[in-house]
Amino acid sequence: MNNGFTRKASAILTYGFVGLMAFLSVFPFIWMLLGATNSSIDIIKGKILPGSALATNVSAFFTQVNAPLVFWNSAKIAILATVFTLAVSSLAGYGFEMFRSRHRDRIYSALLLTMMIPFAALMIPLFIMMGKAGLINTHFAVVLPTIGSAFIVFYFRQCTKAFPSELRDAAKVDGLKEWQIFLYIYVPVMRSTYAAAFIIVFMTAWNNYLWPLIVLQSNETKTITLVISSLASAYYPDYGVVMVGTILATLPTLAVFFFMQRQFVQGMLGSVK
Amino acid sequence: MDMRTYLPRFAAIALASASFLAVTAAEAKEITIWCWDPNFNVAIMKEAGARYSKSHPDVTFNIVDFAKADVEQKLQTGLSSGTADALPDIVLIEDYGAQKYLQSFPGAFAPLSGTVDYSGFAPYKVGLMTLDGQVYGMPFDSGVTGLYYRKDYLEQAGFKPEDMQNLTWDRFIEIGQQVEAKTGKKMMGFDPTDAGLVRIIMQSAGQWYFDKDGKANITGNAALKASLETVGKIMSSNIYKPAAGWADWVGTFTSGDVATVITGVWITGTVKAQPDQSGKWGVAPIPALSIDGATHASNLGGSSWYVLESSAEKAEAIDFLNEIYAKDVDFYQTILQDRGAVGSLLAARSGAAYGAADPFFGDEKVWQNFSDWLAKVPSVNYGVFTNEADTAVTAQLPALSQGMPVDDVLKAIDAEISGQIQ
Amino acid sequence: MALARRGGIGRYYNVNGWLFVAPALGLIALFMVYPILWSLWMSFQSGRGMMLKFAGFANIVRLWNDPVFIKALTNTMTYFVVQVPIMILLALILASLLNNPKLVGRGFFRTAIFLPCVTSLVAYSVLFKGMFALDGIVNSTLEAIGIIASPIPWLTHPFWAKVLVILAITWRWTGYNMIFYLAAMQNIDKSIYEVARIDGVPAWARFTHITIPLLKPVILFTTVISTIGTIQLFDEVYNLTEGKGGPSNATLTLSLYIYNLTFRFMPNFGYAATVSYVIVVLVALLACLQFFAARERDR
Numbered sequence: 001m002n003n004g005f006t007r008k009a010s011a012i013l014t015y016g017f018v019g020l021m022a023f024l025s026v027f028p029f030i031w032m033l034l035g036a037t038n039s040s041i042d043i044i045k046g047k048i049l050p051g052s053a054l055a056t057n058v059s060a061f062f063t064q065v066n067a068p069l070v071f072w073n074s075a076k077i078a079i080l081a082t083v084f085t086l087a088v089s090s091l092a093g094y095g096f097e098m099f100r101s102r103h104r105d106r107i108y109s110a111l112l113l114t115m116m117i118p119f120a121a122l123m124i125p126l127f128i129m130m131g132k133a134g135l136i137n138t139h140f141a142v143v144l145p146t147i148g149s150a151f152i153v154f155y156f157r158q159c160t161k162a163f164p165s166e167l168r169d170a171a172k173v174d175g176l177k178e179w180q181i182f183l184y185i186y187v188p189v190m191r192s193t194y195a196a197a198f199i200i201v202f203m204t205a206w207n208n209y210l211w212p213l214i215v216l217q218s219n220e221t222k223t224i225t226l227v228i229s230s231l232a233s234a235y236y237p238d239y240g241v242v243m244v245g246t247i248l249a250t251l252p253t254l255a256v257f258f259f260m261q262r263q264f265v266q267g268m269l270g271s272v273k
Numbered sequence: 274m275d276m277r278t279y280l281p282r283f284a285a286i287a288l289a290s291a292s293f294l295a296v297t298a299a300e301a302k303e304i305t306i307w308c309w310d311p312n313f314n315v316a317i318m319k320e321a322g323a324r325y326s327k328s329h330p331d332v333t334f335n336i337v338d339f340a341k342a343d344v345e346q347k348l349q350t351g352l353s354s355g356t357a358d359a360l361p362d363i364v365l366i367e368d369y370g371a372q373k374y375l376q377s378f379p380g381a382f383a384p385l386s387g388t389v390d391y392s393g394f395a396p397y398k399v400g401l402m403t404l405d406g407q408v409y410g411m412p413f414d415s416g417v418t419g420l421y422y423r424k425d426y427l428e429q430a431g432f433k434p435e436d437m438q439n440l441t442w443d444r445f446i447e448i449g450q451q452v453e454a455k456t457g458k459k460m461m462g463f464d465p466t467d468a469g470l471v472r473i474i475m476q477s478a479g480q481w482y483f484d485k486d487g488k489a490n491i492t493g494n495a496a497l498k499a500s501l502e503t504v505g506k507i508m509s510s511n512i513y514k515p516a517a518g519w520a521d522w523v524g525t526f527t528s529g530d531v532a533t534v535i536t537g538v539w540i541t542g543t544v545k546a547q548p549d550q551s552g553k554w555g556v557a558p559i560p561a562l563s564i565d566g567a568t569h570a571s572n573l574g575g576s577s578w579y580v581l582e583s584s585a586e587k588a589e590a591i592d593f594l595n596e597i598y599a600k601d602v603d604f605y606q607t608i609l610q611d612r613g614a615v616g617s618l619l620a621a622r623s624g625a626a627y628g629a630a631d632p633f634f635g636d637e638k639v640w641q642n643f644s645d646w647l648a649k650v651p652s653v654n655y656g657v658f659t660n661e662a663d664t665a666v667t668a669q670l671p672a673l674s675q676g677m678p679v680d681d682v683l684k685a686i687d688a689e690i691s692g693q694i695q
Numbered sequence: 696m697a698l699a700r701r702g703g704i705g706r707y708y709n710v711n712g713w714l715f716v717a718p719a720l721g722l723i724a725l726f727m728v729y730p731i732l733w734s735l736w737m738s739f740q741s742g743r744g745m746m747l748k749f750a751g752f753a754n755i756v757r758l759w760n761d762p763v764f765i766k767a768l769t770n771t772m773t774y775f776v777v778q779v780p781i782m783i784l785l786a787l788i789l790a791s792l793l794n795n796p797k798l799v800g801r802g803f804f805r806t807a808i809f810l811p812c813v814t815s816l817v818a819y820s821v822l823f824k825g826m827f828a829l830d831g832i833v834n835s836t837l838e839a840i841g842i843i844a845s846p847i848p849w850l851t852h853p854f855w856a857k858v859l860v861i862l863a864i865t866w867r868w869t870g871y872n873m874i875f876y877l878a879a880m881q882n883i884d885k886s887i888y889e890v891a892r893i894d895g896v897p898a899w900a901r902f903t904h905i906t907i908p909l910l911k912p913v914i915l916f917t918t919v920i921s922t923i924g925t926i927q928l929f930d931e932v933y934n935l936t937e938g939k940g941g942p943s944n945a946t947l948t949l950s951l952y953i954y955n956l957t958f959r960f961m962p963n964f965g966y967a968a969t970v971s972y973v974i975v976v977l978v979a980l981l982a983c984l985q986f987f988a989a990r991e992r993d994r
Contacts, residue, residue: 010898014792014795014798017792018789018792018793018798018804019804021785021789021804021808022803022804022807022808023807024866025807025808025809025810025811025866025870026807026810028811028814028819028822028823028826028866029810031822031825031826031832032818032822035825040527041524041527041528041547043825044520044521044523044524044527044528044825044828044830045524045528045830048832064311087718088718088719088722089719091715091716091718091719092715092716092718092719092720094715095711095712095713095714095715095716096715096716098712098715099708099709099711099712099715101708101709101712104712104713104716107716107720111719111720111723113979114723114727114728114731115923116923116974116975116978116979116982117727117731117975118926118927118929118949118950118953118971118974118975119927119929119950120927120929120950120953120954120957120967120971120974121730121731121734121953121968121971121972121974121975122726122727122730122731122734123350123957124350124353124354124734124737124957124964125729125730125731125733125734125737126726126730127350127353127354127359128353128354128355128356129729129730131354131355131356131358131359132356134358136356136358136359137358137359144722144726145726147722148718148719148720148721148722148723148725148726148727149723150723150727151920153719178711178715182715203812203813206815207814207815207816207817207818209815209816209817209930210929210930213339213343213346213347214346214347214350217305217337217347217359217361218305218335218337219335219337219338225815225817225818226339226343228815228817228818228821229340229343229817230309230311230338230339230340230343231311232340232520232817232821237520237523239520239825242821246814246818246821246822249815249818250813250814250815250818253813253814253815254810254813257809257810257813258806261806264874265874265877265878268874268875268877268878342937342938342958342959345958345959346958349957349958349962350958353962353964373961373962376743377743377746377961377962379746464851465851465942466850466851466936466937466939466941466942466943514829515829515848515851516829516851517824517828517829517848517849517850517851518824518850518936518937519937520824521824521828521829521850524828524830657743657961658960658961660955660959660960661960661961664763664939664944664955667939667941667942667943668943668944669943670942670943671852671853671942671943672943688762689762689763692760692761692762692763693761693763693960694961
């Protein structure tokens with residue numbers, strides 16, 4: 001009897017705690033959705049009920065912002081960064097794990113140290129480099145420095161540890177070259193690893209703020225994150241419009257996450273084996 | 274057709290079209306401008322560009338809108354990298370930062386002294402963009418300050434508009450206490466992370482964090498001491514509604530929670546953006562200190578346009594600024610009417626818009642008042658370390674509110690500033 | 696190994712090995728190592744804007760006499776000491792609760808708790824500023840249910856501003872860490888828990904004596920990643936405090952101070968580079984310490 005009571009109490013506690021955490025995690029999203037339906041003043045006053053200003057806010061957003069162009073810019077940067085980062089990092093992760101040598105292991109340790117470099121320390125030199133290369137105000141300049149990522153290389157190497165070496169041996173016997181093994185066996189087998197990396201890199205690239213801000217110079221090249229920041233910092237910011245902007249800016253990352261959620265969890269699994 | 278006759282003709286056509294292309298390329302000039310605030314600076318620059326393009330159809334404008342901090346950051350990165358294509362032709366710089374850029378990046382900005390007649394502008398604006406006898410930049414909007422007050426709240430507390438004229442700060446605080454007692458509204462919004470109010474009060478008595486030579490002037494600065502005392506009194510008498518950051522502060526008056534706003538004239542558009550408050554506002558000169566040199570006129574913010582020396586369109590950019598901002602009185606009437614922008618060209622004051630009565634302010638001639646106060650703003654040297662000094666002042670505001678003696682506060686500010694200025 | 700290296704196989708092995716890692720190494724060398732060495736060179740110079748002069752160790756001396764730097768360093772360490780353990784523990788507890796297959800709706804709970812990770816730092820800072828305003832939804836809710844009597848000055852009081860920053864980071868990153876733990880828990884043999892339960896080991900003891908030891912490598916990994924993130928903390932504070940790190944420098948971090956030295960104050964790139972090296976050294980030390988501590992406990 002006592003046991004049943006404790007079990008019930010612990011179930012209530014568990015659901016209460018997990019439910020509260022889930023609510024706190026989701027609440028800002030609800031508030032953002034409500035905000036988009038309210039006028040700027042109601043938002044500042046902390047109104048919690050849905051309002052009637054949604055149409056006004058949406059149309060104000062689309063008149064103030066060249067939305068198709070801005071979203072295209074963000075998408076282009078995020079997709080290019082993701083594709084290149086995944087390609088380069090998975091090659092390296094495969095290379096470091098499959099072809100172990102003392103030299104490469106040492107370099108790998110040094111590589112991990114670069115994770116500790118704060119971006120603030122790189123900004124000025126990177127900008128001067130981009131200026132000399134004539135890449136200022138190009139999306140290329142936004143993408144290039146983000147491709148080589150020690151963290152993603154590390155992630156791929158961890159996951160490669162789980163790659164069955166029998167597959168590779170069998171392929172070698174069949175006379176496949178290393179690049180063929182990588183392309184035709186490793187990549188398909190490691191699908192979910194790629195999916196998890198895709199989510200992480202895509203979100204980082206889509207949400208990136210500081211570096212695009214520095215290298216992009218014109219209205220034609222701006223990303224959605226830059227536009228929101230500029231809307232929110234006017235002398236008289238219209239918070240209804242800002243809310244519409246944040247919702248639209250969050251939708252693509254949300255979509256990517258929901259679309260690839262299953263593979264994401266599986267991919268994470270591989271990294272911690 | 275014979276190849277021999279064909280070839281020269283072809284070459285001629287090619288040559289002609291090539292030179293034609295070259296001519297159009299040389300003639301079509303695009304001026305790139307960086308500024309912030311789509312409803313104010315950006316909109317005003319678009320108006321200016323449209324006016325100039327009428328007489329100069331070959332010049333087009335590319336006005337790029339970034340957040341203010343972002344413009345400053347991009348400018349500083351671009352200037353440090355030394356790459357000209359990383360910079361615009363014209364950039365908006367807030368007046369507090371002007372000397373910092375002029376002195377840290379010598380040769381980066383084009384001097385306009387030879388072209389622009391600076392005698393037509395408010396002297397304090399010209400002073401802050403002068404370095405070694407050269408004047409850089411085109412004076413733009415003024416941050417001349419005013420005391421915006423809710424007539425309805427004050428009337429409820431027993432005060433008429435006459436009672437709001439030529440106040441001292443002590444009287445202002447007394448009124449604030451009575452307003453709260455009678456209406457339950459706070460007198461003003463105040464952001465303790467922003468030293469703007471300290472700056473307003475200090476400049477109204479003709480002083481700044483730095484003396485005329487740019488040396489830190491803290492412990493012996495009577496105006497700074499008096500303004501810290503005033504802000505301390507405002508905090509200890511609890512007549513303010515605390516705000517965190519700009520938007521929150523704006524919210525204190527757009528939502529009708531406070532009875533007064535003391536800030537630069539550029540806020541007028543924001544005040545007027547609440548149509549339901551029409552007729553309820555009045556504007557008076559800001560309160561004055563009771564020390565030597567105290568006035569009812571001061572300045573907060575305001576900014577000016579600067580032409581980059583590296584600009585490929587330098588000549589056009591300078592001509593554009595000179596034609597519109599230094600000569601076009603009608604332009605200033607339009608931006609005043611449409612955006613509430615008070616420029617610093619003194620001749621603009623004689624225009625029709627400046628004499629007009631504003632129904633939002635109960636048919637007061639607010640613009641005429643502002644431009645009268647503009648001519649009285651004491652000229653000070655903003656120096657190159659205003660942001661550092663501001664940080665040091667805001668760092669001490671909590672201690673001040675907890676009753677730390679003002680002389681100790683000044684010492685602490687001085688200690689932090691000397692650590693920063695190197 | 697030694698044998699293989701001498702012959703043709705060894706060369707094949709080496710050529711391929713280097714070819715696979717070369718693109719990543721090249722990019723990281725060009726866009727990380729080269730600029731950071733450039734910064735090192737700058738840290739020995741000082742001056743306004745681009746008028747830099749060689750200054751030897753003057754910048755390092757300046758660090759010790761700079762009260763704002765000391766403040767930024769203490770704040771950063773405070774965030775690290777308080778926030779990282781809270782977040783790691785919270786993520787671990789959530790992961791072990793949500794790992795229970797009998798929990799109804801665990802897929803929903805997992806997704807909900809991970810959701811904050813999809814927001815951009817700019818967007819979530821805008822949201823948090825609105826929610827934690829003096830009259831905002833958080834204060835009015837707390838007042839309504841009687842937890843507080845008067846509104847908490849989240850953004851204007853030095854103590855509460857720090858609390859808000861910690862809340863914000865915890866909101867954004869707990870779910871991210873939780874996913875790593877959930878993934879790792881899939882590898883733990885379920886029967887261990889069954890046996891422990893039958894033996895009457897209480898839930899909390901199962902958590903501390905089975906879950907945590909088995910997850911140690913992942914916990915170490917997430918701790919190091921979180922340490923790196925917290926020591927480099929910038930975006931959140933920048934966006935919540937309008938770039939100032941206020942009130943009265945209470946939320947200022949080292950990265951934000953570097954930003955201020957570079958962009959808000961009279962630009963001094965040399966001194967800013969020196970402060971950024973403090974971060975590099977700090978992170979390296981802490982990461983080594985954590986690896987070392989983990990190894991010690993193994994013995």
